[in-house]
Amino acid sequence: MTFVGSGPGDLGLLTLSGSRALRMADLVIIDEAADEEQVSHLAPAHAEVRFAGGDDEVTAILSAVAKGRKVVRLHGGDFFTDADAGGVLSEVLQAAGLRVNVVPGINRWSAALSFGAVAASSSFAALDATLEVPPIDSWPAAETLIVRATGEASARLAEQAAQRFGADGPCLSLTGVGSTGQVSELLTWGEVEASDVDECFYIVGPGIEESRRQRYAWFEGKPLFDWRVVAPSTKDSLDPLVEELAHYGASTEIVATMTIEPPRTEQAMERAVRGLVDGRYLWVVFTSPHAVAAIAERLDEYGLDSRALSGINLAAVGRGTVEALARMGIKADLVPVVENTTGALAHEFPAYDDLIDPLDRVLVPSADVAVEPLLVGLSKLGWEVEEVTAYRTVRAAPPPPEVREDIKAGNFDAVVFTSATAVRNMIGIAGKPHAATVVAAIGPATAAACEIHGLRVDVTADAPTFESLAESLARFADRRRQDQVDAGLPLTKPSQRKRRRRRKTVEATA
Known part of the structure; x- marks a missing residue:
């Protein structure tokens, strides 16, 4: 049984010891105000996460420990220095024969x-x-x-x-x-x-x-402090981008513009998975985390796990894909170094050698959108490539009305686009952002898509990475703030623009 303290209202202030305890937990009990989804990302997939409270909390803890489950009670602060941390710790400490560990948190x-x-x-x-x-x-x-x-x-x-x-x-x-x-x-x-x-x-x-x-003033002096940013997402996770923007003080709201659905027919995927088990392929190229999830799901249906991929060389494109494989306990054999894209992978992929390679087949599970540069590149290297549709990408439903209104009314300070698809899809389901909203694009192609749709691009990242996109937006905010200081203007965010009052039109009467 471990009592873990974290930072007041910020799970990012969790210590290494606290994080280690969460990764080993079977049951995690959290404060009512805690973010259940955020805690679930840190806990193992099998762990149960429940909210604290109720007269039976101590009984539930003692019962779980008695069954051999590893229990973590997570508190957004420090158990001993916070007066309102509750009496759960003291009650558990008084329980006969129960040993506990307390990981200190940052007190208020x-x-x-x-x-x-x-x-x-x-x-x-x-x-x-x-x-x-x-x-x-x-x-x-x-x-x-x-x-x-x-x-x-x-x-x-x-x-x-x-x-x-x-x-x-x-x-x-x-x-x-x-x-x-x-x-x-x-x-x-x-x-x-x-x-x-x-x-x-x-x-x-x-x-x-x-x-x-x-x-x-290190905290409130952050360039994007209190900025509200909207980030349209497609098929890839934007969690790393959210973390980068939070580093500069922004809070980010993700708007899903694309949903992932299974392929229209399952036969091709079933043949591909049987081929993996039967040793038909020498390489598997994963182009997204969703491709990893699709293969893992099919293996699970056959009662198999990641061990079924042993002996097969694995290539991965994108940090999210590498992390998805890591969660399965697998390390990719090949990841593009120069540029982490499907096209770049073809330039770094080894050529087929019939004297060394026992097989010449490569499996590429991907979306229903073709990865043509990769397929052509691998074919030129002598490989026989089999592409299979592992999942389909479908435009998402519109976000809630209040989010659409905030986008159109300029209540967001910035919008960050990570692909041309994100531009098209967000405008399609939520409309164009207000002219006062700062528009940031991850690269020239994305910026061009913004301009085609009539958006003014304020920021284009120096490199096509989340880190560069967040840093470029922060530099823009710094320059904007300095311009306000130089002009003797009050410091305001883009969403705090002076709104014009509509003039009332009075019709002249005869």
Whole structure:
């Protein structure tokens, strides 16, 4: 049994020990506010993920441990330093004969200082006033003081604080700590008011001065901080792109423009899988994670697993494809080095040698869209290529009405296109983004598709990678911010443009 702490509201702050515990878990119990899908990605495929709460939580933990299951209780903070972490840990620790392991998490107090860019003094203390605002004579005495409260209790907190620090005494107010919606304000206690936020932090002491914090503002100073980005997806996962954009402070909403469906007929795939088992092919070329999943699904139907591919050389195109094979416990024998595309793979693929190679057949499971450059390239190298439709790509249904409205109304700050197909499909199912929305393209071909559809391209990545696309968009945001500073304008995001009021037309009457 392992109790794992993570960062406040950010699973990305999970320690290596915590991540290791999750990868070995059979049952993961998470906070009600946690992202179940995100946790599921870190846990094994067989692991059960359930939400905490209820009177039977401890009983469920003890029962699972008694059955030999590895249980992880995940908390978005630290179990011992968070006053509201619950009594589950103490109850389990009191259970006779049960050994537990506790992986410390980043506590709220450290997070508030770090995300607020405040260097703590040699003497600092924390006060949790979320349940009750204590009288001022009960407050700890320290040079740096961190107070946690609810927005509703902030006014009562300020009344008490004014007795010690004065109504004009400065404090740093922090809400949404560690999120892209974080807001920090340097206020006086007389300016603190009640609000409807769930959690507020107030920091008093040296280091909260605005001029000093501006030099240290690593979090809110990110170029894409609080930018809302929409990313149309096709058949490939955009999770790596989301991570890159989050590194620069953006929150990304993925809009699926394509769905994956099985082939219209199964006979060709069945013959291909039988050929794999019978040793018909020397190579299998996987062009996408979906091709990997399609083959794995067919093998499973035959009661087989990845061991059926032993002895076969495997080539993979794209990082997602390599990772999909890795999740099956397989390492690709060949991955393009110069450019990770199907066309580039043909240039790096070995030529067939009838003196060395026992077979000349290559299987290419792919979508119903032809990978012609690859097939032609392999044929020129002397290989007999068999392409089989492993899955079909179909344009997705339109996103929810509120998402379509946000796209058209310019409520997104940027849209990132990763292919020409993504451009066509998104416009087809959701319409064109607003003219104020920053348009970023992963390469010249994608930028050309944007221009064909009447979109102004603001950013074109230097290289056709997610890393370059996110970095190029961040550089654009930096330049945009500097232009606003130079012009003496307030710093705004693209979605905060000044909206024009519609003029009312009054018809003249005779």
